[in-house]
Amino acid sequence: KEHWALEAIQYVYENKLMNGVGNNKFQPDGTLNRAMVATILYRMEGSPAAESDAKFTDVSAGQYYADAAAWASENNIVNGYGNGAFGPEDPVTREQMAAVLYRYAQLKIYDIAATGNLAGFSDLGDVSAYAANPLKWAVGNGLISGMENGALAPGNSTTRAQTAVIL
Secondary structure (H helix, E strand, O other), rough: OOOOOOHHHHHHHOOOOOOOEEEEEOOOOOOOOOHHHHHHHHHHOOOOOOOOOOOOOOOOOOOOHHHHHHHHHHHOOOOOOOOOOOOOOOOEEHHHHHHHHHHHHHOOOOOOOOOOOOOOOOHHHOHHHHEEEEEHHHHHOOOOOOOOOOOOOOOOEHHHHHHHHHH
């Protein structure tokens, strides 16, 4: 049986937006982490030079995501935790993914006016304040939809397959 996101996974792999995780595996149900999301957007931009090294205490030069983290931070696409850490291995929640994509859309000067209604989701009260507008935008533009149970699941981790479908 084919994976539900096979076409999207082929797209992101063929377009060099996402690589496998080693041993010829994509790991579609694996969790997307902060280093991965920064790297994906960085690749979408053609891997531009960052003006400086990443200013995060937990990002060292030579890591596959170091330039991506620096670029994403410079462009206000990703932020650290306020203590100087980036958390490259930390999972990206669904609401964090919406916020990152929203900031990327702002960088690209895309139209961010279209919004969706979150009222129909059973867990609307679980949405963090910072993510409300980005989630409305992501839902309104069909980037993020509800889960099978009618929940938005804003705090759930984003999978690699979900990311491929969004892209």
